[in-house]
Amino acid sequence: MTDERQYPYELDCVWLASDRDGNVGAFVTGGVGPIPVLCLDPERFPVEDIEARILELPVASTARLVVTLKRPDDFVSFAQRGLFAYDWSDVHRVRSEAIHAYEQIAVPEAPLKVADLPAEMLPLVIGIVLDVAFERASRIDLTGQVDCREALC
Numbered sequence: 001m002t003d004e005r006q007y008p009y010e011l012d013c014v015w016l017a018s019d020r021d022g023n024v025g026a027f028v029t030g031g032v033g034p035i036p037v038l039c040l041d042p043e044r045f046p047v048e049d050i051e052a053r054i055l056e057l058p059v060a061s062t063a064r065l066v067v068t069l070k071r072p073d074d075f076v077s078f079a080q081r082g083l084f085a086y087d088w089s090d091v092h093r094v095r096s097e098a099i100h101a102y103e104q105i106a107v108p109e110a111p112l113k114v115a116d117l118p119a120e121m122l123p124l125v126i127g128i129v130l131d132v133a134f135e136r137a138s139r140i141d142l143t144g145q146v147d148c149r150e151a152l153c
Helices: 047-055 073-080 119-124
Strands: 014-018 024-028 063-065 084-087 102-108
Touching (some): 073 084
Parallel strands (some): 024 084
Antiparallel strands (some): 014 024, 084 102
């Protein structure tokens, strides 16, 4: 890849990845969290538009909230569609309390597997496999996992 889109700074957007078990996770950047370089490839679907694509999926699971939030609606909606939902919650912390990782917010009771994604959504996750199991990963540090863009990565 010789070119990449500019990082969507201060735009709260979503990117997708799979885990080593084939589960799908949705990662909300908070406008500053790291994004895999592959997600910024101009040949891929724009990260700014992925959330709308996720919400086109049918509700297929109940969701369990694993942290308390004032407005968990988006995360619950992702989990109801079978995705493990993570947030770059450092955007809400002072620098000295930053965890430098995506934090799990909601989990699906019936996880969606990559193989079960509609064909048009497969390109959103292909090539972005994290060496974790979302079912057990309450925090995911991307350092060393994938090449990414963002000041904290």
